[in-house]
Amino acid sequence: MWARSPVQGIFGRSPFKPIQEHMRLVDACAGEAPSLFEALAAGDKRRLLETKERIFDLEHEADKVKNEIRAHLPKSLFMPVDRRDLLDLLNAQDSIADSVQDVAGLLILKELEIPDYMKELMPAYAARNVDAAHQCKRAIDQLDELLELGFKGRQVDRVEEILAELSCIESETDGQEIELNRALVCDEGLKAGDLLIWWELVWRLGDVADYSQDVGDRLRLLMAR
Amino acid sequence: MELGFTFLLLAIGFALFMTWGVGANDVANAMGTSVGSGAITIKKAILIAGIFEFAGAVLAGGHVTSTIRKGIINVESVPSPEVLIFGMLSALLAAGTWLLIASYFGWPVSTTHTIVGALVGFGMVGIGMQAVAWAKVAGIVASWIISPMVGAVIAFLLTLSLRRFILNTEQPLVNARRYGPYYIFVMGVLIALITLFKGLKHLKLELTGWQSLLVALIVGGLIAVVGRVLISRVRVDPEADRDFQFATVERVFAPLCVFTACSMAFAHGSNDVANGIGPLAAVVSIVQTGQVGQESALPLWILVLGGGGIVIGLATLGYRVMKTIGTRITELTPSRGFCAELAAATTVVVASRLGLPVSTTHIIVGAVLGVGLARGIAAIDLRVVLGIVTSWVVTLPIGAGLAAFFFFFFKGVFLG
Numbered sequence: 001m002w003a004r005s006p007v008q009g010i011f012g013r014s015p016f017k018p019i020q021e022h023m024r025l026v027d028a029c030a031g032e033a034p035s036l037f038e039a040l041a042a043g044d045k046r047r048l049l050e051t052k053e054r055i056f057d058l059e060h061e062a063d064k065v066k067n068e069i070r071a072h073l074p075k076s077l078f079m080p081v082d083r084r085d086l087l088d089l090l091n092a093q094d095s096i097a098d099s100v101q102d103v104a105g106l107l108i109l110k111e112l113e114i115p116d117y118m119k120e121l122m123p124a125y126a127a128r129n130v131d132a133a134h135q136c137k138r139a140i141d142q143l144d145e146l147l148e149l150g151f152k153g154r155q156v157d158r159v160e161e162i163l164a165e166l167s168c169i170e171s172e173t174d175g176q177e178i179e180l181n182r183a184l185v186c187d188e189g190l191k192a193g194d195l196l197i198w199w200e201l202v203w204r205l206g207d208v209a210d211y212s213q214d215v216g217d218r219l220r221l222l223m224a225r
Numbered sequence: 226m227e228l229g230f231t232f233l234l235l236a237i238g239f240a241l242f243m244t245w246g247v248g249a250n251d252v253a254n255a256m257g258t259s260v261g262s263g264a265i266t267i268k269k270a271i272l273i274a275g276i277f278e279f280a281g282a283v284l285a286g287g288h289v290t291s292t293i294r295k296g297i298i299n300v301e302s303v304p305s306p307e308v309l310i311f312g313m314l315s316a317l318l319a320a321g322t323w324l325l326i327a328s329y330f331g332w333p334v335s336t337t338h339t340i341v342g343a344l345v346g347f348g349m350v351g352i353g354m355q356a357v358a359w360a361k362v363a364g365i366v367a368s369w370i371i372s373p374m375v376g377a378v379i380a381f382l383l384t385l386s387l388r389r390f391i392l393n394t395e396q397p398l399v400n401a402r403r404y405g406p407y408y409i410f411v412m413g414v415l416i417a418l419i420t421l422f423k424g425l426k427h428l429k430l431e432l433t434g435w436q437s438l439l440v441a442l443i444v445g446g447l448i449a450v451v452g453r454v455l456i457s458r459v460r461v462d463p464e465a466d467r468d469f470q471f472a473t474v475e476r477v478f479a480p481l482c483v484f485t486a487c488s489m490a491f492a493h494g495s496n497d498v499a500n501g502i503g504p505l506a507a508v509v510s511i512v513q514t515g516q517v518g519q520e521s522a523l524p525l526w527i528l529v530l531g532g533g534g535i536v537i538g539l540a541t542l543g544y545r546v547m548k549t550i551g552t553r554i555t556e557l558t559p560s561r562g563f564c565a566e567l568a569a570a571t572t573v574v575v576a577s578r579l580g581l582p583v584s585t586t587h588i589i590v591g592a593v594l595g596v597g598l599a600r601g602i603a604a605i606d607l608r609v610v611l612g613i614v615t616s617w618v619v620t621l622p623i624g625a626g627l628a629a630f631f632f633f634f635f636k637g638v639f640l641g
Contacts, residue, residue, distance in 0.1 A: 005250070005546050006333030006586060006613050007257035010593060014556040014603030076608040080600030148471045148558070150384075150600035153393035 013072045015079070016143045019090060022065045023140040023215075026097045029058035030133035030208050033100050034126045036107055041119050052104040059097045066094050080151060081222045089222070092214040093140070096133055099207035106201050113194050117183045125176045125205065128169060132209035135166040139219055146223065156223045163216040173209040177202060228639065229512040232310050239317035240505035241534045246324035247336050247497050248538020252278060253546035254333075254586045255493040255569075256486050258593065260547055261554030262562035264482030271544050273483070274490045278539070279532035281494025282502075285420045286528050288580040289496055293503025294510075296580070297341060297365070298348040302356045306511045307640065312347035313504035315631030319343040319624055320501070333613045334620050335584035340500045341365055342624025350629040351636075368581040369617070372572055373591025380568035380595030387560055388599075392471065398461070401477040405456050406449040409484045412567055414445035416488050419578045420495075448484060455480035478559035485566040492573035493585045494532060500582050502531035556603045564601070565592040587617060 032055045039047035069090060073083060139162045142155065149155045180202045184195060252274050253260075260270045303309045320339040327334040341362070348357040391400045418441035421432055432440065456477050465472035506527050511517060569585070569592040576583040590613055597605045 005253050005257055005550050006609065007254045007589060007593075008261060008550045008554050009333070009609040010590060010606055010613070011261070011554045011556050011602070012604035012606035016603050074606075074608075076606060076611075078594075078597055078605040078607050079603065080597070144469055145471065147600075147603060148560075149388060149393050152600075153388065155393075 012077045015069050015073055015086060016147055018065055018069045019086070019093070020140055020143055022062055022069065022090065023093050023137050025058055025062040025065060026093050027133050027137035029055055029062060029097045030100050030130050032058070033103060033130055033205065033208070034123060036104055037122050037126050040107060040112065040114060041123075048107065052108055055100055055104040059101045062094065062097045066090055080147065085218060085221050089215060089218040092211050092218055093136075095211040095214070096136070096208055099204050099211060102204045102207075103201055106197055106204065109197060110193070112197060113191065115183075115187055115190060115198075117187075118180075118198065121176065121180055121183065125173065125180060125202070128173045128176060129205055129208040132166060132169045132173060132212040135162060135169055136212035136215045138162050139166065139216060151223050159219065159223065163220065166212060166216045170209045170213040173206055177206045228307075232314070232508055233512050235314055236310075236317065236505045236508035237530065239314060239321060240502055240530065241537075243317050243321035243324065243336075243340075244498060244501040244531050244534025245538035245541070246321050246328065247501055248278070248535035248540075249542035250324065250328040250538075250546060251336055251497055251586065252490070252493065252535065252539050252543050253550055254589060255489050255497075256547070256566075257550045257554070258557060258562035258565045258589065259482040259486040259489075259559075261550045262482065262557040262559045264479040264559040264562055265486055267544065267547050269483065270486060270547055271539060273486050274539055274543070274547075275536045277487045277490035278494035278498065278535045279529075281491035281496075282498035282532035282535065283494075283525070283528045285491070285495035285574070285577060286499040286502070286531065287523050289499035289577050289582050290503045290506055290523060290528075292361075292365075292580040293340065293344070293500055293582060294507040296361050297344045297358055298352070299356050299358055300517045303352055303517050306515065306517050308351055308636075309517055310508050310511055311632055311635040311639070312344070312351045312628075313507045314635055315628045316340060316343035316347055317501070317504045318631045319346070319627035323620070323623055323627055327616075333586060333609075333616050335586055335617060336497050337500050337582045337584045338369065338617060338620040339624040340503070341582060342621035343628035344504070345621070346625025346628035347632050349625070351632050365582060368576060368583055369587065372576055372581070372583040373587045373594075376569050376572040376588040376591040377595030377598065379571060380564050380592035381599045383564040383568055384561070384596050384599035384601045387564060392474065392560070397471060397474045398477070401474045402456050405477055405481050406453045408563075408567070409452045409481055410445045410449035412445075412484065412488060412571070413448035414441045415571060416491065416574050417441035417444040419574050452481060452484060455483070475558050475560055478563045482559050482563050482566070485563055485570060488570040488574070489566050489585075489589075492570045492577065494535065496573050496577040496583060497585055498528070498531040498535055499577065501534065502527050505530070561596050561601050564596050565589065568592040568595060584617070587613065 032051050035051045036048060039051055073087070075083065077083065139159055142159045145155050146159065184190070184198055256270050256274060259265050260267060300309060320336060320343050323334065323339045324336055345357055345362055390404050391397055394400050418437060421437040421440055459473070459476050459480065461473045506523055509524065509527060569589040572588050573583060573585055590610060593602065594605065594610065596602055
């Protein structure tokens with residue numbers, strides 16, 4: 001009891017470092033996605049399962065960090081940014097990992113038939129979505145620099161640049177998604193069950209870029225006020 | 226006065242007890258931000274505190290002491306010299322006790338508020354309501370509200386200026402090295418000037434305005450030169466900069482924090498030490514002259530005693546509080562600690578020069594909030610801030626109550 005001081009008490013736990021840590025985990029989680037489709041194309045079941053395990057583990061770890069952040073973000077904290085915005089940002093980050101987890105889960109539901117056009121288009125689509133998540137991490141990595149300048153100044157320009165690139169990647173994935181969907185619905189030979197899973201896979205994988213974009217938009221909000 | 230020597234010994238004992246309490250707990254608050262940001266090591270902080278608390282008490286402590294000694298209670302209306310002695314003894318004991326209790330439970334209390342409360346409490350029960358200089362007390366209380374605000378405004382502006390001139394520029398590191406010394410130059414001049422402004426009477430050192438200005442400029446210049454040398458020794462760390470591009474820039478502020486820590490210790494010594502020894506000074510003056518309200522010079526040994534008490538408190542217990550601060554505030558960067566401490570030190574020094582007993586802890590909290598308002602701190606726990614404000618309100622009546630209790634105790638013991 002003797003060794004406490006009110007001055008140290010007024011400093012609450014910073015949520016910014018943990019949010020960066022959370023994004024690092026989410027990015028690592030998304031980074032595993034291409035490996036899923038490589039394993040699928042190669043028919044390597046063991047690798048597929050191992051990758052799925054890694055994705056589930058990373059998602060779980062990210063969840064723990066997220067809960068930790070939430071638990072230490074009481075309303076009484078006075079922060080340079082709005083608490084609500086910060087929580088929304090965190091949720092968007094979390095949704096990226098959730099999407100990847102769903103993709104991994106869908107892939108092990110049953111033995112999937114892999115149409116040729118999927119072997120061709122899917123790796124590029126997955127890679128671009130991963131790029132989006134990675135770009136998102138690059139932006140979040142700038143959070144502590146943003147804080148140093150009070151979410152103003154030239155640091156904002158730097159982040160804006162990263163986010164502009166993210167938007168480009170995201171619209172690219174949108175184009176790829178349409179192409180994939182078109183190929184799927186035109187494929188008369190695909191079994192209904194497989195079509196359902198592929199359709200969902202394309203959809204959920206595309207969410208990685210969509211939620212990355214969402215994170216970017218929320219980051220813009222932090223800098224806007 | 227037959228019991229004069231006894232009273233004197235008691236007063237010295239209680240004053241030591243109280244200043245010990247200040248050293249044990251309060252000093253760590255004053256220097257908390259620079260230690261907490263990791264800008265200076267705990268060892269350095271303790272060394273700085275020892276030297277500059279002492280220097281502050283001896284060189285600049287006189288004005289607040291005289292306010293405490295004769296500003297709060299109208300000594301003319303005291304029925305007998307003994308009553309005033311009892312009052313001063315009980316004020317010291319009350320403040321020391323409350324400080325001890327509060328420190329034990331980790332409550333954020335202010336020494337200043339306790340002793341002012343204690344004096345008011347004694348005045349009310351020992352002499353009468355009319356004996357308390359209510360206008361003066363109201364002024365002091367107002368200064369408690371205004372001083373943290375002033376600290377906050379200065380800290381806010383400092384944070385913005387650091388951003389404008391250093392952080393938000395093309396070459397932050399170059400600018401940090403260039404402008405860093407100017408900040409501490411201004412700080413050095415300001416604090417030296419305020420300290421010297423009316424001369425150091427109890428050191429028999431009288432300076433004219435121009436002489437003071439000259440000395441202040443020299444002091445500021447010396448500090449700036451030393452600061453420049455220290456800054457030039459900061460090495461660029463590419464590894465840390467890759468992760469956080471301001472890492473080396475922040476490192477430039479570490480040596481600057483040494484100076485703000487010095488000035489904070491100085492300011493704290495000049496204000497808070499003076500609170501502890503004010504009542505002692507009153508007792509000494511009464512015992513020596515046998516009269517109340519006699520105009521007498523403040524003996525230097527009293528200030529030295531107060532400074533000594535703080536150093537002992539620091540050495541016995543204060544270093545532990547300092548240690549926990551040094552390991553626990555991970556969210557504070559040196560540049561933020563620099564802004565908060567510089568703002569607080571300036572505010573405290575000005576206040577002590579005006580003879581206002583202010584609370585260092587409250588001003589530093591205000592300064593931290595100021596940095597926060599400039600969007601400079603990741604998270605400030607407003608609950609804790611509220612707790613500090615609450616303790617501020619609670620401390621006055623408790624100080625008053627304790628002092629009243631001790632007053633009747635002493636009266637009973639010595640007058641039967």
